[in-house]
Amino acid sequence: MKLSRISVIALILSLAAGLGFSQSVELVGAGATFPAPIYSKLFDQYAKEFGVKVNYQAIGSGGGQSQLKNKTVDFGATDVVMTEKDLAGAPAPILHIPTVAGAVVITYNLPGNPELKLTGDVVADVFLGKVKKWNDSRITDLNPSVKLPGTAITVVHRSDGSGTTGVFSDYLSKVSDEWKQKVGTGTALSWPAGVGAKGNPGVAGLVKQLPGGFGYVELIYALQNSMPFAQMKNKSGNWIKASLASTSAAANVAVPDDVTKLSTTNSDAPDGYPIASFTWLILYKEQNYDNRPQAKVQAMLKMISWMIHDGQKYAEPLSYAVLPAAVVAKADAVIKSVTFNGKPLM
Amino acid sequence: MRSARFSDSTFRTVLYLGGIAVSVLLIAIFFSLLLSSRPALAANGFRFLTGTEWNPVTGSFHALPFVVGTLLTSLIALVIATILSIALSILMGEYFRTGPFASVMRTAVELLAGIPSVVYGFIGVFFLVPAMRSVQILLGAPPFGVGMLTAAVLLAFMILPYSASIGREMISLVPADLKEAALSLGATPSETIWRVTLPYARSGMMGGILLSLGRALGETMAVTMVIGNANDLSLNPLGPGNTMASLIANEFSEAAGTVYLASLIEIALLLFVISTLINIAGKIVVNRMAQGG
Numbered sequence A: 001m002k003l004s005r006i007s008v009i010a011l012i013l014s015l016a017a018g019l020g021f022s023q024s025v026e027l028v029g030a031g032a033t034f035p036a037p038i039y040s041k042l043f044d045q046y047a048k049e050f051g052v053k054v055n056y057q058a059i060g061s062g063g064g065q066s067q068l069k070n071k072t073v074d075f076g077a078t079d080v081v082m083t084e085k086d087l088a089g090a091p092a093p094i095l096h097i098p099t100v101a102g103a104v105v106i107t108y109n110l111p112g113n114p115e116l117k118l119t120g121d122v123v124a125d126v127f128l129g130k131v132k133k134w135n136d137s138r139i140t141d142l143n144p145s146v147k148l149p150g151t152a153i154t155v156v157h158r159s160d161g162s163g164t165t166g167v168f169s170d171y172l173s174k175v176s177d178e179w180k181q182k183v184g185t186g187t188a189l190s191w192p193a194g195v196g197a198k199g200n201p202g203v204a205g206l207v208k209q210l211p212g213g214f215g216y217v218e219l220i221y222a223l224q225n226s227m228p229f230a231q232m233k234n235k236s237g238n239w240i241k242a243s244l245a246s247t248s249a250a251a252n253v254a255v256p257d258d259v260t261k262l263s264t265t266n267s268d269a270p271d272g273y274p275i276a277s278f279t280w281l282i283l284y285k286e287q288n289y290d291n292r293p294q295a296k297v298q299a300m301l302k303m304i305s306w307m308i309h310d311g312q313k314y315a316e317p318l319s320y321a322v323l324p325a326a327v328v329a330k331a332d333a334v335i336k337s338v339t340f341n342g343k344p345l346m
Numbered sequence B: 001m002r003s004a005r006f007s008d009s010t011f012r013t014v015l016y017l018g019g020i021a022v023s024v025l026l027i028a029i030f031f032s033l034l035l036s037s038r039p040a041l042a043a044n045g046f047r048f049l050t051g052t053e054w055n056p057v058t059g060s061f062h063a064l065p066f067v068v069g070t071l072l073t074s075l076i077a078l079v080i081a082t083i084l085s086i087a088l089s090i091l092m093g094e095y096f097r098t099g100p101f102a103s104v105m106r107t108a109v110e111l112l113a114g115i116p117s118v119v120y121g122f123i124g125v126f127f128l129v130p131a132m133r134s135v136q137i138l139l140g141a142p143p144f145g146v147g148m149l150t151a152a153v154l155l156a157f158m159i160l161p162y163s164a165s166i167g168r169e170m171i172s173l174v175p176a177d178l179k180e181a182a183l184s185l186g187a188t189p190s191e192t193i194w195r196v197t198l199p200y201a202r203s204g205m206m207g208g209i210l211l212s213l214g215r216a217l218g219e220t221m222a223v224t225m226v227i228g229n230a231n232d233l234s235l236n237p238l239g240p241g242n243t244m245a246s247l248i249a250n251e252f253s254e255a256a257g258t259v260y261l262a263s264l265i266e267i268a269l270l271l272f273v274i275s276t277l278i279n280i281a282g283k284i285v286v287n288r289m290a291q292g293g
Helices: A002-021 A036-050 A061-069 A084-089 A120-128 A137-142 A163-175 A177-182 A199-209 A219-224 A244-249 A294-308 A310-314 A325-336 B002-036 B038-044 B064-095 B100-114 B117-139 B148-172 B176-184 B189-218 B221-226 B244-251 B258-292
Strands: A026-031 A053-057 A075-078 A094-108 A154-158 A195-197 A213-218 A231-233 A276-284
Touching: A026 A061, A026 A294, A036 A053, A036 A094, A036 A294, A036 A310, A061 A075, A061 A276, A094 A163, A094 A199, A094 A219, A094 A244, A094 A294, A094 A325, A120 A137, A120 A154, A120 A163, A120 A177, A120 A231, A154 A163, A154 A199, A163 A177, A163 A213, A163 A276, A195 A199, A199 A213, A199 A219, A199 B117, A213 A219, A276 A294, A294 A310, A294 A325, B002 B038, B002 B258, B038 B258, B064 B100, B064 B148, B064 B189, B064 B244, B064 B258, B100 B148, B117 B148, B117 B221, B148 B189, B148 B221, B176 B189, B189 B258, B221 B244, B244 B258
Parallel strands: A026 A053, A026 A075, A154 A195, A154 A213
Antiparallel strands: A075 A276, A094 A213, A094 A276
């Protein structure tokens, strides 16, 4: 009897203590897996400097969008901008804020790991299954100094839905009308050819194993796994090798006020890598819903603002590209447009 | 005396409640899948079962490639596993019933069931896929390495313990006087096994095989790592394919859009229904075997 009474008292005390300790602001976010490493570093750093804890779950861009729609998270993270249809289906207007940029590269498995030069339409035709062998004239014409074997190209794509696929298919739709018609843009596609692997590490691993493999991965994975990747010809006709500098440079074009309309794939920037894109945080424009405390909203906005200013210095060591100044300016304007009861907070 | 009666009826009530709870749970799972897939049932119609395209961009969802992939990989795995498990059951049930070698074999087979699915997937990726690639190169097929045959072979090892353990038990339960009678009538040991032991143990072994088929139909992680995830209808076991469980595991977390999500749940419902139907059919076969044998 005594033991059970003691344990009940202990339980009540610990519950009270738990409630008491939850006075510090805690934010919850969920979404894209691509920026998960940099977000993890940023949130950890922010908690150390400012005491605001962020709990981020990398469940995928689609998951981030649906959790925000269900209002179970403070903010979501997505690699692809939400479509008009998705935005219309949300309970309230949603804003996008870019945080860092990344690039998608074409990686392959050839003896000797030569550095290849490829154009968008050739890449599209390989993924469409029209260019089947490595020594196809369209590839040898672009790479006269490389000895290409007569083996078959084995296409590797993503088997799971992913923002990386979204960015890559957005680029292919711009450079190939046939791709746009037959396959289109999306985080999950009906691939005309090839095998699928789960996640960026899955595709990288499968291409490394398959002789003649040809796949697409985020730049970080290719760099970390020391895999060769192709130089791509951008819209201005320059051959660009993917790097952090060329990824940021892809956004050096006139930035529209609605930053989401800035698509950096196949951009006009002369030094830009053509398959580059931002990753976004998504949140509601009007933040007074479900009895949210104003202090929490202010803390969240301060954190996001820190991420796109001081936080940018943590991006490059982790192989993410920083936002160019013009984009940061527009992102600031988006943060300032977030309202609480109709009044802007920042 | 009063306390004995009280505890007896309570005991029975608890048992009944347990049985009812399990049946209710099964029906609840079915209805929850049905209700969640309503938007897809309305949008896809009956062509869901016969069409071959799975296109999240245009919203065109059809299940046939995955049903075929699931059934093909499971059946090939079942054939391989059944042959191996009959051999193992005879070995462990007839020849090596006791002794150190017997217990080593028994433990090894049972441990196969304890290896996590993901670990099987890794073994598949690092050992089975390169081996399959060499086979494909020999046969002149595209050297993917990953594919439905790879998945089937991996599955065969995963489901082996279920039918082997049960088969071993069934064979060791065959009465010795039956076997001795056959031997005394002039049958050779192998004839005794084929004509007397196996037919006697037939229905029990069939139950074990059914159990392993159930595991094969639903296996997700190991299959998705080695099957190649190509969402096209294909009957070529040397090429890539996809199964229902693997599709759901791959696409569920990123699926945004009501019809897309509901279609994935409809695939789950289809898998549930197919597994249940195969289990019922198997039970009928087992019962008929038990009556006949």
